[in-house]
Amino acid sequence: MVTRGRTEEVIPSAARLLGSLRDLGYDFVNAVADIVDNSVSAGATEVHVVLHPAGTDSWVRVADNGSGMAGATITEAMRLGTGQREYSSDELGKFGLGLKTASLSQARCITIASRTHPARAVIDCRRLDLDAIAASDRWEIEVPAAADRPETVVGPLKSGPGTVVLWDRLDRVLGRNDPFGGWSHRHLLKLAERLDQHLGMVFGRFLTGEARRLFPLTLTVNGTKVEAWDPFCLDERTEHLPPHELRVGGGLVRYRPYVLPPQDDFRDDETWRRASGPNQWNRQQGLYIYRADRMIQSGGWSWLRGYDEHIKLARAAVEFWPDLDEAFEINVAKTRVKLPEELRDQLKPLVTMLTRRADDRYRKSKPRRDNPAPPIPPRPTARNDANRPADRPRDPGTGGRPAETPQRPPGGQGTSGNVSESGGSAAAPAGRVLEETARTLGYGTALESIRDELRRRHPEVARDLGW
Numbered sequence: 001m002v003t004r005g006r007t008e009e010v011i012p013s014a015a016r017l018l019g020s021l022r023d024l025g026y027d028f029v030n031a032v033a034d035i036v037d038n039s040v041s042a043g044a045t046e047v048h049v050v051l052h053p054a055g056t057d058s059w060v061r062v063a064d065n066g067s068g069m070a071g072a073t074i075t076e077a078m079r080l081g082t083g084q085r086e087y088s089s090d091e092l093g094k095f096g097l098g099l100k101t102a103s104l105s106q107a108r109c110i111t112i113a114s115r116t117h118p119a120r121a122v123i124d125c126r127r128l129d130l131d132a133i134a135a136s137d138r139w140e141i142e143v144p145a146a147a148d149r150p151e152t153v154v155g156p157l158k159s160g161p162g163t164v165v166l167w168d169r170l171d172r173v174l175g176r177n178d179p180f181g182g183w184s185h186r187h188l189l190k191l192a193e194r195l196d197q198h199l200g201m202v203f204g205r206f207l208t209g210e211a212r213r214l215f216p217l218t219l220t221v222n223g224t225k226v227e228a229w230d231p232f233c234l235d236e237r238t239e240h241l242p243p244h245e246l247r248v249g250g251g252l253v254r255y256r257p258y259v260l261p262p263q264d265d266f267r268d269d270e271t272w273r274r275a276s277g278p279n280q281w282n283r284q285q286g287l288y289i290y291r292a293d294r295m296i297q298s299g300g301w302s303w304l305r306g307y308d309e310h311i312k313l314a315r316a317a318v319e320f321w322p323d324l325d326e327a328f329e330i331n332v333a334k335t336r337v338k339l340p341e342e343l344r345d346q347l348k349p350l351v352t353m354l355t356r357r358a359d360d361r362y363r364k365s366k367p368r369r370d371n372p373a374p375p376i377p378p379r380p381t382a383r384n385d386a387n388r389p390a391d392r393p394r395d396p397g398t399g400g401r402p403a404e405t406p407q408r409p410p411g412g413q414g415t416s417g418n419v420s421e422s423g424g425s426a427a428a429p430a431g432r433v434l435e436e437t438a439r440t441l442g443y444g445t446a447l448e449s450i451r452d453e454l455r456r457r458h459p460e461v462a463r464d465l466g467w
């Protein structure tokens with residue numbers, strides 16, 4: 001039997017740890033999105049974000065009309081790693097950290113006010129002040145007296161239940177620049193614009209009501225309604241490729257691939273420009289990864305392949321639920337996931353099929369005089385293709401690591417075996433295309449039998465197919 005020796009409790013230094021937790025990888029828009037996650041989980045149908053520029057007194061506020069919290073619940077919510085409750089299967093929270101880590105990544109002071117009862121106007125309030133904790137080195141929050149609750153924090157709760165999160169002393173937002181100068185003012189207004197775009201993208205499915213909720217969500221930034229951004233332009237002439245349900249461990253991942261229309265096939269140029277997305281057409285190609293309908297990754301190929309102008313019309317939704325959080329290794333800021341190996345193997349042929357279709361649609365589109373497409377180069381022969389040195393591009397959307405599949409060099413010299421307009425391809429023997437397609441549709445074994453039989457009975461046909 002193993003006997004345990006004497007134990008000692010080692011309490012972390014509040015001042016040091018809270019200081020370090022400010023750097024978990026949030027930027028401003030991701031930090032606000034993490035606060036909005038909590039509002040959505042609390043059943044809010046309205047969330048209003050305000051960025052108020054006022055020199056050193058500038059503040060940012062997120063106010064919702066969700067279920068609210070009583071005083072003791074706010075105190076518990078302020079605990080790092082709060083874990084007093086079970087998460088439901090479609091909840092956006094996971095770590096018990098976001099409220100604190102997201103807020104502190106931007107501000108030195110967080111005040112929370114909340115009201116739970118529609119008929120009783122009781123408002124509870126708590127404050128976490130980083131400077132006070134730095135001085136005391138104790139895990140303490142304040143319970144502000146009624147007179148010390150500014151209108152900014154209690155005002156939105158006068159009409160009904162909900163929660164207000166107020167950030168002030170915005171050292172990380174305003175940086176070292178003169179907070180009273182025009183720069184800070186302009187910076188906050190610019191952040192409001194970026195935030196509007198980001199929230200429209202991340203919570204798009206909640207804004208349209210597509211997410212499984214009772215009521216759609218209304219979000220505003222500085223009073224302006226946030227519009228949902230649909231990466232797949234489903235109201236346009238987008239081509240829907242067959243969806244797939246992929247098994248990963250004990251859970252399911254849904255894959256929905258789309259080929260978006262080229263510019264001429266959009267209803268107008270403004271819609272086409274908006275479809276381009278925050279990072280523009282080329283950088284927005286790829287996978288859109290959703291966790292419980294909330295977007296975590298917007299584009300990029302997660303090292304399955306590199307970016308390419310010719311496949312910029314390819315976008316696909318990859319959807320998973322919190323039961324697969326471990327497999328996807330989601331980070332605290334909910335800005336990054338890693339595709340499980342098991343999923344990557346299943347996605348590779350599907351992504352190849354999608355990008356071929358996108359390439360085909362791109363090449364068939366009429367080049368515009370005001371936005372000419374690069375000339376289509378002669379297709380490489382199988383021999384010179386094999387002789388090409390593999391070129392390992394960087395994939396900035398996924399952290400700048402080399403992409404696994406070589407990206408086509410500028411000018412569009414294809415190396416990835418595109419199906420030509422007549423259906424054949426010098427770079428990819430027809431047999432290989434057939435094999436990939438059969439595997440994708442679940443007929444891989446049947447095609448292997450056909451291939452073996454062809455080799456026996458009609459070797460010349462098998463040779464033509466590259467078998």
Ligand SMILES: Nc1ncnc2c1ncn2[C@@H]1O[C@H](COP(=O)(O)OP(=O)(O)OP(=O)(O)O)[C@@H](O)[C@H]1O
Nearest residue numbers: 038039042068077093094095096097098099100163
């Ligand atoms: N706007 C809100 N309305 C109601 N309850 C809230 C609100 N914000 C936070 N809470 C409560 O506070 C708790 C802690 O929030 P926090 O964001 O720190 O962690 P989490 O959401 O549980 O997990 P994660 O770290 O993944 O975000 C939440 O679980 C929730 O119970």
Ligand SMILES: [Mg+2]
Nearest residue numbers: 038093098099
């Ligand atoms: Mg949270």
